[in-house]
Amino acid sequence: MLTIGTAGHIDHGKSSLVKALTEIDPDRLPEEKIRGMTLDLGFAWLSLPSGEKVGIVDVPGHEHFVRNVIPGISGVDGVILLVAADDGWMPQTEEHMRIINLLGIQNCIIALNKIDIVTDEEWLELVEADITERLKGTSLEGSPIIRISAREGTGINELKDAISSLVQRVKTGRDIGKPRLPVDRVFIIKGSGVVVTGTLHFGALSAGDDIVVLPANTPAHIRSIECYKETSKKVEPGCRVALNLSGVKKDDLGRGDVIVPAWGDKSTSKIVNTRISLLLNPEFSLKNGEEVLIYIETGEYISRVALMGTRELIGGDTGFVQLKLDREAPVYIGQRLIVRRQSPADTIGGGVVLDPFASPFKARYTDTTISWLHRREDLQVENLILTELEKKHFVERNGVLSYSFYSQDDINAVVDELVKQKTVGIKAGYLFQLEDWQEKKNETRRIIDHEHQKNPLKRGITGTALQVKIGLPREILTTMVEEMLTDGIIYRDGEWLAISGYKPGLSSQQQAAEGQIMSLFKAAPFAPPTLKELLRQFPGNEDVIYFLMDKGELVQFADGILLEKITYNKIKSEVTAFLKANGQLAIQDMNKLFGLTRKYTIPVLGQLDKEKVTKREGDVRVLG
Known part of the structure; x- marks a missing residue:
């Protein structure tokens, strides 16, 4: 049709x-x-x-x-x-x-x-x-x-x-599996409710489908469909259709909205990079910062323009232009648009969307941005994929170019060929350029090494902290770390990642402080200083204190209570033996066994409960 x-x-x-x-x-x-x-x-x-x-x-x-x-x-x-x-x-x-x-x-x-x-x-x-x-x-x-x-x-x-x-x-009605209905009319039919009309593109819709109205992302349901006054269960691309919708109000819809399936791409944007050509007319021009009307599908938008590499386009010129729309628009790569000036009201040119999700244009990056847009203006799948990877570095294979007029089969065929040619790599479901993979591995090593230098007493960096610093998707970072572990570049110590061969260690001055700290715990094993007291007593040696805690030589409890590990293991062992012999343990029993005051007893029992060594029943503990 x-x-x-x-x-x-x-x-x-x-x-x-x-x-x-x-x-x-x-x-x-x-x-x-x-x-x-x-x-x-x-x-x-x-x-x-x-x-x-x-x-x-x-x-x-x-x-x-x-x-x-x-x-x-x-x-x-x-x-x-x-x-x-x-x-x-x-x-x-x-x-x-x-x-x-x-x-x-x-x-x-x-x-x-x-x-x-x-x-x-x-x-x-x-x-x-x-x-x-x-x-x-x-x-x-x-x-x-x-x-x-x-x-x-x-x-x-x-x-x-x-x-x-x-x-x-005419090769019309091409079904690429991405149904899209730009809305041109919205009205109410008595007894039926809300009806929208438009010309269906890129895929089929069926009665009973759940849909979303863009750009507001409003969910709705297709109750019934008419195509040329005939009720249809399913309509193909190219049809003029009327959709009777439920779950949405007439006031929630308008010309310029776009209907897509609930599972479809819902991308919208206010900043798009385009290639615009002005009509050959000496009276027509487009100046940097000018406000114009932009028509995309059935929508009308007010937009301020940012010209790249020039201050003005005149009639007959073509150039790269960033459009800053007055509101979110459902956009895709390759979308055609019309440019009209507001006064006098004239159609002065048109263009095509090259980057639907652009960052605000910065003049200092003019050459880089223009070069990147040049490489994708032919709208060929291969060039679009490579420039997407150049911009984003890592892109989910299943989502690459989802906001384009190409089918997933078209995209997959090109991806497979790029992978076969070793132009593009794929790991953990993400596509990337091979040089980006190696660069991110190098960056990972630099981050861990920097952490060693900054905090020489720490065992390394946690995976969570590493992900925050490097900004990679979790699946990619996990795969990359496993590869670096296999290659012997780094090693894992519990939750910590460190450069192979690295061992945290104390300087001679810090070793002296360590000895003084540990002597306090040996002198009063069941009434040692708290974390707050230690920090006050040993100013400038916070790293040493936390190093001892990190190594497990000191165990921290609630309220900043600290015990030497050997002391805590002794408590754990004797509490277990006491419960086996007596069946239950009261708070005062901790004082009889170890001389612990309530200040220490409550946090220690809380930790024993947490480790399921003990279990609280009323005011006493039993075996966990």
């Missing part, structure tokens, strides 16, 4: 043509009936002799409503551009043609309408020659010109034949 749009100057007969083709009046608003012109998007469909249905989007022709044209044309597979035989090429014909060209739509039919009121063959030939000349160098060049009269029906069959030919040559 495919969808085509109409385009052309006001009063050149777009809506009349749609009605002649489909017998459906696309003007749905009462004001449109009164004023006799299309103000917003209208929709109809045509059944071809082959049985295939083609959706038709009718767009307004008046210059004041161009902002409604872009959402209608942006999602179509082809366009019928109308030119009235009596008027010929007009200003809105020109602007609509520019929009079609900027969106890269290559399948077009020119309908030369109102031939019933122009009988001069020479004039018709002049109009056709003018059209042909104006289309040169655009995506519409070479489009067939069909003479018609929408009012009298002349040439309508020939136009239907041209549409049938367009259907045959």
